[in-house]
Amino acid sequence: MLICREVGEAMSIKLYDLVGHDEKRPFSPHCWKVAFALAHKGLEFESVPARFRDIQSLEDGASRTVPLIRDGEQVISESFRIALYLDEAYPDLPPLFKGEGTVPLTRFIERWAHQTVYAQIARMILGDLFAILDEGDREYFRKTREARFGQKLEDVPVGREERLPAFRASLDPLRSMVERQAFIAGEEPCFADYIIAGGFQWARVSSSFQLLETDDPVAGWFERCLDLYGGLARSIAAAA
Amino acid sequence: MLICREVGEAMSIKLYDLVGHDEKRPFSPHCWKVAFALAHKGLEFESVPARFRDIQSLEDGASRTVPLIRDGEQVISESFRIALYLDEAYPDLPPLFKGEGTVPLTRFIERWAHQTVYAQIARMILGDLFAILDEGDREYFRKTREARFGQKLEDVPVGREERLPAFRASLDPLRSMVERQAFIAGEEPCFADYIIAGGFQWARVSSSFQLLETDDPVAGWFERCLDLYGGLARSIAAAA
Numbered sequence: 001m002l003i004c005r006e007v008g009e010a011m012s013i014k015l016y017d018l019v020g021h022d023e024k025r026p027f028s029p030h031c032w033k034v035a036f037a038l039a040h041k042g043l044e045f046e047s048v049p050a051r052f053r054d055i056q057s058l059e060d061g062a063s064r065t066v067p068l069i070r071d072g073e074q075v076i077s078e079s080f081r082i083a084l085y086l087d088e089a090y091p092d093l094p095p096l097f098k099g100e101g102t103v104p105l106t107r108f109i110e111r112w113a114h115q116t117v118y119a120q121i122a123r124m125i126l127g128d129l130f131a132i133l134d135e136g137d138r139e140y141f142r143k144t145r146e147a148r149f150g151q152k153l154e155d156v157p158v159g160r161e162e163r164l165p166a167f168r169a170s171l172d173p174l175r176s177m178v179e180r181q182a183f184i185a186g187e188e189p190c191f192a193d194y195i196i197a198g199g200f201q202w203a204r205v206s207s208s209f210q211l212l213e214t215d216d217p218v219a220g221w222f223e224r225c226l227d228l229y230g231g232l233a234r235s236i237a238a239a240a
Numbered sequence: 241m242l243i244c245r246e247v248g249e250a251m252s253i254k255l256y257d258l259v260g261h262d263e264k265r266p267f268s269p270h271c272w273k274v275a276f277a278l279a280h281k282g283l284e285f286e287s288v289p290a291r292f293r294d295i296q297s298l299e300d301g302a303s304r305t306v307p308l309i310r311d312g313e314q315v316i317s318e319s320f321r322i323a324l325y326l327d328e329a330y331p332d333l334p335p336l337f338k339g340e341g342t343v344p345l346t347r348f349i350e351r352w353a354h355q356t357v358y359a360q361i362a363r364m365i366l367g368d369l370f371a372i373l374d375e376g377d378r379e380y381f382r383k384t385r386e387a388r389f390g391q392k393l394e395d396v397p398v399g400r401e402e403r404l405p406a407f408r409a410s411l412d413p414l415r416s417m418v419e420r421q422a423f424i425a426g427e428e429p430c431f432a433d434y435i436i437a438g439g440f441q442w443a444r445v446s447s448s449f450q451l452l453e454t455d456d457p458v459a460g461w462f463e464r465c466l467d468l469y470g471g472l473a474r475s476i477a478a479a480a
Contacts, residue, residue, distance in 0.1 A: 099339025104417070104425045105432060109348055111413040173351040177344070185344045192345060 012044040014070040016058050020132035020206075023049035025236055027132065029118060029202035032233065033079040034067040036194035039229035041086050041093040045069075052137040079198075080110060083191050096191040109184075109192045112173070118199045120167045121211065124160040126153060128207035128239065160209065167211065171218050178221035189228065197225040201233050208239045252284040254310040256298050260372035260446075263289035265476055267372065269358060269442035272473065273319040274307040276434035279469035281326050281333040285309075292377040319438075320350060323431050336431040349424075349432045352413070358439045360407045361451065364400040366393060368447035368479065400449065407451065411458050419457035422464055429468065437465040441473050448479045 015035060018028035026032070026047055038045045050058060050066055058068055063077035076085045083096045084103070097103050126145060130153055133141055142153050149156050174184070174196060183189040184196075200222045203211055212219040226234040255275060258268035266272070266287055278285045290298060290306055298308055303317035316325045323336045324343070337343050366385060370393055373381055382393050389396050414424070414436060423429040424436075440462045443451055452459040466474040 098341025101338025101342040101425065101430070102345055105342055105345035105349065105430075108413055108417055108424055108432070109345065111416045112352060115412045115416070172355045173348055176351045176355070177348055184348055185341065190341070190345075192348070 012046050013038060014048050015045050016050045016055075016066050016068040016070075017047040018055075018066050019049040019051060019134075020129075020137070021134040022132070025132070025205055027129070027202055027205040028066060029198035030065075030079045031067040032198040032201045033191075033194045034069065034082050035232065036189075036197060036225075036228070037079075037083045037086055037096055037191060038069075039232050040096060040189070040191075040194070041090055043086070043090065043093065051134050052140050079195075080107065096194075098185070098190060102190070106190070106192045106195070110195050113196045113199060116170050117196060118202075120163065120170065121199055121203050123149070123156055124163065124167070124209060124211070125203050125207040126156045128157075128209065132206050132239070164211070168213070168216065168218075171216075174221070175217050179217035182224055183221065189225065193221075193225060197222060197233070200225075201236075204233075204238050205236050206239055252286050253278060254288050255285050256290045256295075256306050256308040257287040258295075258306050259289040259291060259374075260369075260377070261374040262372070265372070265445055267369070267442055267445040268306060269438035270305075270319045271307040272438040272441045273431075273434045274309065274322050275472065276429075276437060276465070276468070277319075277323045277326055277336055277431060278309075279472050280336060280429070280431075280434070281330055283326070283330065283333065291374050292380050319435075320347065336434075338425070338430060342430070346430070346432045346435070350435050353436045353439060356410050357436060358442075360403065360410065361439055361443050363389070363396050364403065364407070364449060364451070365443050365447040366396040368397075368449065372446050372479070404451070408453070408456065408458075411456075414461070415457050418461035423461065429465065433461075433465060437462060437473070440465075441476075444473075444478050445476050446479055 015031065015038065017026035017031045017035070019026050026035070026049070035045070035047065055066055055068075056064065058066075059070060059075050062068060062075045065077060067079050067082060068075065068077045069082055071085075071089065074085070074089070076082050086093075087096050097106060126149070130138065130141060145156070146153055177184050181187065183193045185192065200211070203209070212222070255271065255278065257266035257271045257275070259266050266275070266289065275285070275287065295306055295308075296304065298306075299310060299315050302308060302315045305317060307319050307322060308315065308317045309322055311325075311329065314325070314329070316322050326333075327336050337346060366389070370378065370381060385396070386393055417424050421427065423433045425432065440451070443449070452462070
């Protein structure tokens with residue numbers, strides 16, 4: 001990933017990318033979806049580090065969440081909307097969605113990813129996420145997450161080892177696809193792959209907790225995702 | 241549904257359709273996927289009742305499972321392969337897959353449907369399925385299902401009321417799509433809708449157990465599926 005904040009790089013797209021205390025380690029799953037998508041299109045981009053408390057002032061308060069991109073005059077938020085924008089704005093570059101009919105089906109897979117994969121990962125890595133945050137973001141994070149989970153932050157991951165079998169079983173739809181082919185759509189990845197890979201990269205960057213057994217076909221698929229685009233996602237070392 | 245076994249209807253496609261003791265009540269979810277698919281294409285078909293014990297001799301033993309269709313000289317088995325065949329053989333009729341890119345994504349949704357929705361429904365309605373079978377199919381069914389579940393058939397559905405909240409929660413990816421639009425893909429259904437609807441029709445035809453609350457958006461979506469094609473699926477009364 002280019003981490004580049006020099007003035008005068010007007011041609012490249014800016015991706016406002018959530019980081020913790022180490023601004024070279026973007027960790028947001030939704031931002032990773034967009035990083036994968038930009039690389040898939042072959043578009044140059046700069047990852048602009050942002051902390052939770054910065055988000056509201058980015059691009060004159062254009063969004064309450066990241067990812068947020070600036071592409072010339074265009075400012076777009078939300079990963080799925082950004083992916084749609086990229087295919088529309090750059091129709092001659094490799095498509096993220098192969099045909100209009102794939103958009104709602106990819107949305108379905110996104111909902112599955114968020115409600116099943118992300119939700120379970122979040123519970124397991126919440127303490128690790130808190131630990132990588134910048135000091136100034138911690139109060140906000142604790143307050144919002146404790147409200148969301150209805151529990152003290154430290155209690156949410158308790159018992160995570162016992163939840164692993166159910167988590168791994170819930171990946172069966174993905175597993176049954178990628179045990180026979182490289183990516184969900186076949187030999188080439190599509191946006192659905194990036195949606196799910198974003199979740200695993202989130203865990204990889206923020207936590208050393210081992211979500212997958214190494215011989216799991218899902219682990220093999222994620223390794224292939226890490227290899228994509230010159231090792232874009234692998235260039236951030238796994239959390240130790 | 242046409243249930244029509246007169247000689248001389250050479251033009252219409254034959255769908256070998258699994259039934260129990262009442263041969264007018266096809267119940268297999270996989271056969272229902274194909275019935276929906278044929279109707280979606282606007283193809284005439286005759287539902288030819290078959291019992292478990294008949295399958296091996298259908299079309300000279302062409303398949304060990306139903307659905308199985310004969311279309312002129314072609315004999316094809318497995319619901320997903322049949323759907324692909326129909327789009328290939330009848331490219332001018334409404335597509336089940338809107339663009340090649342939708343095929344693997346629909347396959348992903350199929351895996352999700354089987355591993356999540358079908359698996360849970362099967363456990364809940366197993367006793368009801370047994371009860372609608374023809375006497376001559378019961379021994380086969382008991383033996384294979386008891387081996388699969390590792391339990392006595394009568395014990396599998398025990399506690400199903402307590403499993404309903406988890407079942408209903410697992411439908412969130414579907415729910416979050418169809419609470420905003422008529423079908424998964426938008427205003428028109430696609431094969432992914434039929435894959436999931438097949439599972440609910442299986443339950444509807446064989447069991448009076450109420451899987452969904454009536455105000456659940458998933459229930460609303462299934463009602464829309466029942467309305468499709470002149471009420472094709474609704475024409476079989478719900479189990480009392």
